Amino acid sequence: MNLGLNTEQPQIMHLDLNSAFTSAEQQAWPSLRGRPIGVTNRLSKECCVIAASYEAKALGIKVGMRRSQALAICPDFILLETDPSKYTYMYGGLLKIMKSYSDKVKMKSIDEGIIDFHGTQHIYKRSLEQVGYEIKQRIYDELGNYMHINVGIGTNQFLAKTAASLHKPNGLDIITHVNLQDVYASLKLEDLTGIAHGYGSRLRVHGIHTPLEFLYADVDMLRRRVFGGINGVHWYHRLRGFEVDDYETQLSMVGRQWVVANPSNDDAYLRSCLHYLSETTGVKLRYRNVKARGVGVWLSFANGGGWSDKKMMRSTFYTNQDIWSHVARLFDGRPKHMVVKTMGVYLYKFTPSLRSQLSILDDVTKADYLTKAVDEINDFYGSFTVLPADTLTGKKTVKQKIPFGGTEYFDLLLKRA
Amino acid sequence: MDPTIEINERVDVVAIYKKRGDTSTLCVPYKMRWRGREIALTELALRHPTVAGKRMIHVFHMGDGTNGYRLEFDAEALTWTLIAMIGGRP
Numbered sequence: 473m474n475l476g477l478n479t480e481q482p483q484i485m486h487l488d489l490n491s492a493f494t495s496a497e498q499q500a501w502p503s504l505r506g507r508p509i510g511v512t513n514r515l516s517k518e519c520c521v522i523a524a525s526y527e528a529k530a531l532g533i534k535v536g537m538r539r540s541q542a543l544a545i546c547p548d549f550i551l552l553e554t555d556p557s558k559y560t561y562m563y564g565g566l567l568k569i570m571k572s573y574s575d576k577v578k579m580k581s582i583d584e585g586i587i588d589f590h591g592t593q594h595i596y597k598r599s600l601e602q603v604g605y606e607i608k609q610r611i612y613d614e615l616g617n618y619m620h621i622n623v624g625i626g627t628n629q630f631l632a633k634t635a636a637s638l639h640k641p642n643g644l645d646i647i648t649h650v651n652l653q654d655v656y657a658s659l660k661l662e663d664l665t666g667i668a669h670g671y672g673s674r675l676r677v678h679g680i681h682t683p684l685e686f687l688y689a690d691v692d693m694l695r696r697r698v699f700g701g702i703n704g705v706h707w708y709h710r711l712r713g714f715e716v717d718d719y720e721t722q723l724s725m726v727g728r729q730w731v732v733a734n735p736s737n738d739d740a741y742l743r744s745c746l747h748y749l750s751e752t753t754g755v756k757l758r759y760r761n762v763k764a765r766g767v768g769v770w771l772s773f774a775n776g777g778g779w780s781d782k783k784m785m786r787s788t789f790y791t792n793q794d795i796w797s798h799v800a801r802l803f804d805g806r807p808k809h810m811v812v813k814t815m816g817v818y819l820y821k822f823t824p825s826l827r828s829q830l831s832i833l834d835d836v837t838k839a840d841y842l843t844k845a846v847d848e849i850n851d852f853y854g855s856f857t858v859l860p861a862d863t864l865t866g867k868k869t870v871k872q873k874i875p876f877g878g879t880e881y882f883d884l885l886l887k888r889a
Numbered sequence: 890m891d892p893t894i895e896i897n898e899r900v901d902v903v904a905i906y907k908k909r910g911d912t913s914t915l916c917v918p919y920k921m922r923w924r925g926r927e928i929a930l931t932e933l934a935l936r937h938p939t940v941a942g943k944r945m946i947h948v949f950h951m952g953d954g955t956n957g958y959r960l961e962f963d964a965e966a967l968t969w970t971l972i973a974m975i976g977g978r979p
Contacts, residue, residue, distance in 0.1 A: 500935040500950035501957040503977040504892075515891055552891055557948065561937035614913070616935055854942030 478713035486632035492583030656683035727818025748866025763788035764819035
């Protein structure tokens with residue numbers, strides 16, 4: 473049967489730092505090596521494990537578990553608070569190594585990324601497998617002897633990532649058109665990146681129970697019946713090793729959320745913390761060189777309920793003063809007697825910033841100069857050297873923590889460093 | 890449980906500065922005196938930079954064979970501070 477597989481020599485390499493946060497901690501603290509450890513954003517009685525070491529995972533401790541659950545499984549489980557400077561260093565080191573091989577590098581998250589080797593064959597007169605082992609050695613030499621990486625090589629990003637997940641930790645695998653079916657035969661549907669419980673159920677309803685059956689499925693059937701659109705065609709090509717995921721994602725939202733250190737309904741306390749979150753959101757917005765039109769605020773309450781509100785403004789905004797004035801107006805509409813447990817602020821509906829254009833309105837120009845001046849001072853002397861007086865409580869209370877998913881936060885820290 | 894013991898005390902440090910090598914090993918603390926005790930630092934586990942405002946801070950995670958220490962060198966004030974330690978296995 474001719475499956476129409478991509479027979480090109482694999483040129484995409486996926487790198488994945490194994491248990492990045494906990495490995496960084498075990499690298500820094502030798503006495504923690506070989507022990508079940510995890511990290512959390514803020515240590516508290518019921519905090520969550522946001523990363524677990526391989527030793528902890530082997531005992532059944534999973535990411536997202538409560539501290540009490542983890543301790544019930546293993547009373548010796550060690551939980552540390554996250555250390556952003558350590559992870560920024562690791563992220564920067566990984567990025568530096570990757571960029572030394574190709575200019576086509578894309579970080580997929582804070583601990584994994586893709587190198588596209590197309591057009592570099594004349595530079596590296598050796599196989600990508602050899603390059604992969606060299607990168608592993610460089611990670612070991614340059615980041616630390618407890619830092620390990622999984623390497624996957626394939627003809628597209630999907631197969632490279634699949635290859636990188638085959639033998640954890642510290643594996644190196646290559647998927648080509650020759651072994652593609654053997655690899656699929658060893659996997660379950662939900663092992664495929666992008667196929668979670670929902671898609672898995674949908675595929676089974678249509679008689680597709682394994683990755684091999686998924687590969688053999690007809691493109692029209694995938695498009696019309698299973699996925700109901702172009703997504704089915706993308707899956708048809710993706711499974712065959714053709715690139716369909718090489719696109720830039722659009723920024724749709726920036727924001728900041730915070731678990732209130734001492735749940736409260738005290739207006740001054742909550743307002744100071746929310747104002748502080750608005751200031752950090754403003755920094756993120758300007759770092760991305762965009763202006764926003766939409767603003768939203770949400771709260772969750774200690775009794776389990778929640779509240780949210782959002783508004784689309786007539787004109788765009790980007791200064792901290794504008795952001796806070798919009799946020800404060802929304803915040804005033806909350807049920808004031810409720811005890812707040814978590815709060816968040818977000819901005820959306822972005823347009824590129826045109827801050828280099830002078831406004832004909834003097835007030836707008838002054839606000840722009842002020843924002844630029846404050847940003848420059850804070851860049852040079854440290855975040856929040858200059859800040860609104862009413863955010864002082866927030867500054868003392870809200871700690872900068874590690875966000876999931878995106879890499880913008882680390883890119884911002886690297887730029888400042 | 891978090892085994893980190895926060896200390897935040899200035900310490901005397903003897904460091905080795907090498908003529909060449911990569912940045913992670915050009916400067917390595919060799920021993921420190923803390924609360925009257927002299928501790929030989931035998932392992933450099935991780936060195937990474939960080940900033941405190943415009944001040945460059947070099948963070949050294951060191952080991953003495955049993956315990957781990959987080960030492961910070963403030964490149965502006967030229968001070969060494971023992972920030973924290975984690976004891977070895979009981």
